[in-house]
Amino acid sequence: KAGVTQTPRYLIKTRGQQVTLSCSPISGHRSVSWYQQTPGQGLQFLFEYFSETQRNKGNFPGRFSGRQFSNSRSEMNVSTLELGDSALYLCASSRFGAGGGTEAFFGQGTRLTVV
Amino acid sequence: AQTVTQSQPEMSVQEAETVTLSCTYDTSESDYYLFWYKQPPSRQMILVIRQEAYKQQNATENRFSVNFQKAAKSFSLKISDSQLGDAAMYFCAYRPANSGGSNYKLTFGKGTLLTVNP
Numbered sequence: 195k196a197g198v199t200q201t202p203r204y205l206i207k208t209r210g211q212q213v214t215l216s217c218s219p220i221s222g223h224r225s226v227s228w229y230q231q232t233p234g235q236g237l238q239f240l241f242e243y244f245s246e247t248q249r250n251k252g253n254f255p256g257r258f259s260g261r262q263f264s265n266s267r268s269e270m271n272v273s274t275l276e277l278g279d280s281a282l283y284l285c286a287s288s289r290f291g292a293g294g295g296t297e298a299f300f301g302q303g304t305r306l307t308v309v
Numbered sequence: 310a311q312t313v314t315q316s317q318p319e320m321s322v323q324e325a326e327t328v329t330l331s332c333t334y335d336t337s338e339s340d341y342y343l344f345w346y347k348q349p350p351s352r353q354m355i356l357v358i359r360q361e362a363y364k365q366q367n368a369t370e371n372r373f374s375v376n377f378q379k380a381a382k383s384f385s386l387k388i389s390d391s392q393l394g395d396a397a398m399y400f401c402a403y404r405p406a407n408s409g410g411s412n413y414k415l416t417f418g419k420g421t422l423l424t425v426n427p
Contacts, residue, residue, distance in 0.1 A: 225413070227413065227414060227415075229415075229417075236417060236418075236419045236420065237400065237415075237417040239414040239415065239416070242413040242414060244413070249413045250413040250414055252414070282352060284354065286354075286415075297344065297356050297359055298356075298415060299356070300346075300353060300354035300355075301353070302351065302352055302353045303352045303353070305352075
């Protein structure tokens with residue numbers, strides 16, 4: 195069974211540009227969550243999608259957005275990139291995303307560098 | 310808001326020895342889940358062990374076990390017979406069990422970098 199796949203693995207962008215990251219969850223998983231990981235702030239929750247609906251959003255500016263498609267694949271977009279957006283972006287999928295103890299399975303992440 | 314604290318930024322252990330990583334959390338919820346994740350240099354977060362708050366019995370997975378103290382809001386991870394492959398960053402994470410918006414996210418601690426010495 196394939197795991198969570200994130201593409202691309204590495205990205206270098208210029209300040210002011212926008213970027214789109216992709217996440218394909220494990221087959222059968224309908225919940226996809228996104229996290230930003232930086233040395234200073236650690237792991238921070240961005241948002242979670244279930245059946246194409248955003249159910250929860252973290253404390254990030256509106257430049258960060260996402261969506262989920264009918265096949266559960268998800269994309270996140272960051273517009274008007276800032277140097278501080280440089281981070282490892284992790285995607286996680288789980289079967290339901292709700293209470294029930296279903297654990298989240300993570301992809302290998304996308305390393306975004308803003309120059 | 311829930312918070313997770315890992316007070317040990319770095320730990321080291323000799324191969325074949327035992328090490329315990331600490332984690333405390335703060336929540337007003339009565340039902341929740343706690344996790345330990347491992348992140349090796351490859352960056353992929355791997356679930357090590359899970360504990361349901363309503364279960365009094367401590368979870369175990371092979372060489373990994375937890376000491377869950379609900380009243381003290383403490384959730385430590387014990388790694389027995391440490392192996393070189395255990396070297397990684399370890400994150401403690403919390404997730405409420407009740408349905409609702411806040412349920413759909415994990416709150417992580419800052420992590421503990423574990424070094425295993427041969």
